[in-house]
Amino acid sequence: MRVLGIDPGTRLTGFGCIEGEPARPAIVEAGVFRLAPGSGKAPSIPSRLAELERDLRELLDRVNPDRAAVEALFSHYRHPTTAVVMAHARGVILLTLKKAGIEAIELPPASVKRAMTGSGAASKRQMQEAVASVFGLDAPPEPSDVADALAIAFAAKIRGDLGTEA
Numbered sequence: 557m558r559v560l561g562i563d564p565g566t567r568l569t570g571f572g573c574i575e576g577e578p579a580r581p582a583i584v585e586a587g588v589f590r591l592a593p594g595s596g597k598a599p600s601i602p603s604r605l606a607e608l609e610r611d612l613r614e615l616l617d618r619v620n621p622d623r624a625a626v627e628a629l630f631s632h633y634r635h636p637t638t639a640v641v642m643a644h645a646r647g648v649i650l651l652t653l654k655k656a657g658i659e660a661i662e663l664p665p666a667s668v669k670r671a672m673t674g675s676g677a678a679s680k681r682q683m684q685e686a687v688a689s690v691f692g693l694d695a696p697p698e699p700s701d702v703a704d705a706l707a708i709a710f711a712a713k714i715r716g717d718l719g720t721e722a
Contacts, residue, residue, distance in 0.1 A: 558584060560621035560658075561709025562612075563701045564645040566604050567591055569611075570701030573619040574691075578714045583691055585619050588701050601641065605648045612652045624653050625712030627704070628662040663711055668704070671711035683707055 563570035572586040589611040591604040626649055629639060653660040666676035672686045684696035684703040690710060697703040 557623065557713075558619065558621040559709045559713045560616075560619065560624040561705040561707065561712065562624060562626045562649055563704040563708060564627060564642055564649055565591075565701065566601060566608070566641055566645050568699065568701045569608060569645060569649075570699075570703075570705035571612075571615060572702060572706035572709045573615075573621055574706065574709045574713060578710070581691060581710060581713065583706065585615070586697065586702050586706055588699060589615075601644060605644055608645060609648050609652050612649060613656070616652070616656050616658065621658060623712065624658050624660040625663050625708045626650065626653075626660055627668065627708055628664045661712060661715075663708055668707050668711040671714055672707045 558573055558575045560571065560573045567590070569589040569591065570587075571589070573584040574581045575584055576582045589608060591607050591611075626646060629643055629646060650660055669678040669683060670676040672678065672690070673682050675682075678686070680700045680703075681696075684698075684700055687693070687703040687706050687710075688696040691706065697706065
């Protein structure tokens with residue numbers, strides 16, 4: 557079974573598609589969508605969201621996942637607008653997956669970190685190193701959004717039933 561993990565963002569969205577048994581997962585494809593880098597004036601949120609939807613549809617056609625997992629909404633009390641902007645990206649992602657007929661679940665960041673490292677409070681670097689180890693990579697994935705997406709896919713895969721639909 558192929559599982560696609562997605563780390564939502566409106567500038568960088570990480571993705572990682574994996575297959576195989578949890579003890580020996582293999583990467584099908586992983587990377588980031590770099591949304592509207594722009595020159596001069598930054599592109600609008602609607603433009604970046606349209607680009608995200610197009611890029612995700614193209615990825616789904618290439619990797620043909622059976623299921624998907626998306627990082628659940630996380631907000632920090634010091635940055636409430638970040639949660640609102642991230643919710644826009646998550647909405648586009650969840651709608652695109654639904655339209656493609658792909659079952660999707662949401663996983664909280666702490667449960668993904670726990671599945672990958674044993675600690676729900678793991679640092680970005682610890683996550684990157686754990687992903688490199690689990691997938692047998694020569695170096696930790698860069699940027700960290702790629703490692704996060706692979707970790708999301710891995711956490712979903714080891715959950716078995718993949719939990720509650722998004």
